[in-house]
Amino acid sequence: xxxxxxxxxxxxxxxxxxxxxxxxxxxxxxxxxxxxxxxxxxxxxxxxxxxxxxxxxxxxxxxxxxxxxxxxxxxxxxxxxxxxxxxxxxxxxxxxxxxxxxxxxxxxxxxxxxxxxxxxxxxxxxxxxxxxxxxxxxxxxxxxxxxxxxxxxxxxxxxxxxxxxxxxxxxxxxxxxxxxxxxxxxxxxxxxxxxxxxxxxxxxxxxxxxxxxxxxxxxxxxxxxxxxxxxxxxxxxxxxxxxxxxxxxxxxxxxxxxxxxxxxxxxxxxxxxxxxxxxxxxxxxxxxxxxxxxxxxxxxxxxxxxxxxxxxxxxxxxxxxxxxxxxxxxxxxxxxxxxxxxxxxxxxxxxxxxxxxxxxxxxxxxxxxxxxxxxxxxxxxxxxxxxxxxxxxxxxxxxxxxxxxxxxxxxxxxxxxxxxxxxxxx
Numbered sequence: 001x002x003x004x005x006x007x008x009x010x011x012x013x014x015x016x017x018x019x020x021x022x023x024x025x026x027x028x029x030x031x032x033x034x035x036x037x038x039x040x041x042x043x044x045x046x047x048x049x050x051x052x053x054x055x056x057x058x059x060x061x062x063x064x065x066x067x068x069x070x071x072x073x074x075x076x077x078x079x080x081x082x083x084x085x086x087x088x089x090x091x092x093x094x095x096x097x098x099x100x101x102x103x104x105x106x107x108x109x110x111x112x113x114x115x116x117x118x119x120x121x122x123x124x125x126x127x128x129x130x131x132x133x134x135x136x137x138x139x140x141x142x143x144x145x146x147x148x149x150x151x152x153x154x155x156x157x158x159x160x161x162x163x164x165x166x167x168x169x170x171x172x173x174x175x176x177x178x179x180x181x182x183x184x185x186x187x188x189x190x191x192x193x194x195x196x197x198x199x200x201x202x203x204x205x206x207x208x209x210x211x212x213x214x215x216x217x218x219x220x221x222x223x224x225x226x227x228x229x230x231x232x233x234x235x236x237x238x239x240x241x242x243x244x245x246x247x248x249x250x251x252x253x254x255x256x257x258x259x260x261x262x263x264x265x266x267x268x269x270x271x272x273x274x275x276x277x278x279x280x281x282x283x284x285x286x287x288x289x290x291x292x293x294x295x296x297x298x299x300x301x302x303x304x305x306x307x308x309x310x311x312x313x314x315x316x317x318x319x320x321x322x323x324x325x326x327x328x329x330x331x332x333x334x335x336x337x338x339x340x341x342x343x344x345x346x347x348x349x350x351x352x353x354x355x356x357x358x359x360x361x362x363x364x365x366x367x368x369x370x371x372x373x374x375x376x377x378x379x380x381x382x383x384x385x386x387x388x389x390x391x392x393x394x395x396x397x398x399x400x401x402x403x404x405x406x407x408x409x410x411x412x413x414x415x416x417x418x419x420x421x422x423x424x425x426x
Contacts, residue, residue: 066258109146
C-alpha cells in the first residue's frame with residue numbers, strides 16, 4: 001500500500017471511529033468531523049488545492065440550500081405544525097395515531113427532504129406520544145424509521161437520492177422514483193408502525209382530540225402561503241421538467257437548481273428574509289461540501305476498489321444485481337453513513353459500466369442505501385439529527401443497541417417489501 005492508499009485508509013478508519021465514538025462527545029457535530037477529513041484530504045495532497053472546487057457538486061449544494069430555505073419558511077410560519085395538527089386532530093384511536101404518524105412523517109420526508117423533517121419532527125413526535133399516551137422512545141424510533149422509509153420514493157426525499165438522480169444519467173428521475181417506489185414505500189410506512197406496535201405491545205384504545213384547533217398553529221399567514229406555493233412550485237417544476245425530458249422537449253439538466261430558483265423568488269417577499277436563512281441547516285451544507293472532497297480523496301486512494309469486487313464484482317442483471325447492490329449498501333453504509341457511501345458507489349457503478357438506462361439498478365441503490373439508515377444509528381444522517389434534538393432539547397436518547405435490536409427487524413421487513421417491486425421492473 002502506497003502513501004495515497006495509507007491516507008485513504010486512515011480517513012475511512014477516522015470517519016468510522018468518529019461516528020461510533022461520537023456518542024461520548026455529542027457536542028462535536030457530524031459536519032465538523034467531515035470538514036476535518038476534507039482538510040486532511042487536501043493537506044495530504046490526495047486532493048490538489050487548486051482542484052478543490054471541481055470536486056464539489058454545486059447541483060446538490062444548491063438543491064439543499066433551496067429546499068432548506070423553503071422548509072425554513074414553512075416551519076417559521078407554522079405551516080408544517082398546522083399540517084401535522086390537522087392530521088392529529090382527526091385521529092380516533094391509539095393505533096391509528098401511530099400508523100398515521102408514520103405516514104405523516106414519511107410523506108413529509110418524501111417532499112421536504114428527510115434531514116429537514118428530522119429537525120422539525122421531534123416536537124411533533126413528543127406531542128403525539130402525549131396525546132396517544134405511548135412510550136416516547138417508540139415514537140422517536142418511529143420518527144427515525146418513517147423518515148428513512150418515506151424519503152425512498154422521490155429524488156428530493158434525501159440527499160443520496162438527489163446524488164443518484166443527478167449523477168446516474170437517468171433522464172426523468174422523479175417520475176421513475178414515484179412510479180416504481182411509491183407503492184412499496186407506502187406499504188412499508190404501514191408495516192413499520194405495526195412492527196413497533198407489536199414490539200412495544202401497544203394496546204389499542206380510543207382517543208379524544210376534539211380540543212385541538214390546528215388553525216392556531218399558523219403564526220404568519222403570508223409566509224405560510226408563500227412556503228406552500230414554493231413547495232408546490234418546486235415539486236411541479238421538477239415533475240414537468242422530467243416529463244419534458246421523457247418526450248424529448250427542452251429541459252433543465254441541472255435539476256438541483258430548481259429549488260434554489262424557487263427560493264430565490266420567495267426571499268424578498270418573506271416577512272423576515274434573514275430569519276429564513278437562519279433556519280437553513282448550514283451544518284448539513286458544510287457536511288456535503290466536506291463529504292464531496294473526502295469521498296473523492298478516498299476513491300483516488302484506491303482502497304475501496306480492492307474491497308468492492310468481493311461484493312459486487314461486475315455489472316449484472318435481475319436478482320443478482322439487486323442482491324449485490326443491496327448487500328453492499330446495507331453493510332458499507334454502516335461504516336461511512338449512507339450519503340458518503342452513495343457518493344463513492346455511484347462512481348464505482350459507473351466504472352463497472354452502469355449508465356442512465358439502468359433504471360432499476362440505480363433505484364436499488366437509492367432504496368438500499370436509504371433503508372440502511374434503519375439498521376443502525378450510524379446508517380443515516382437523519383438519525384443523528386433526531387438524536388441530537390432528543391439529547392439537547394428533551395434530555396432523552398436512544399441507545400445504539402436498542403436501535404439495532406428494533407432496527408434489524410424493521411430493516412429486514414422493509415427490504416423484503418421492496419425487492420419484489422424492484423425485481424418486477426427488469
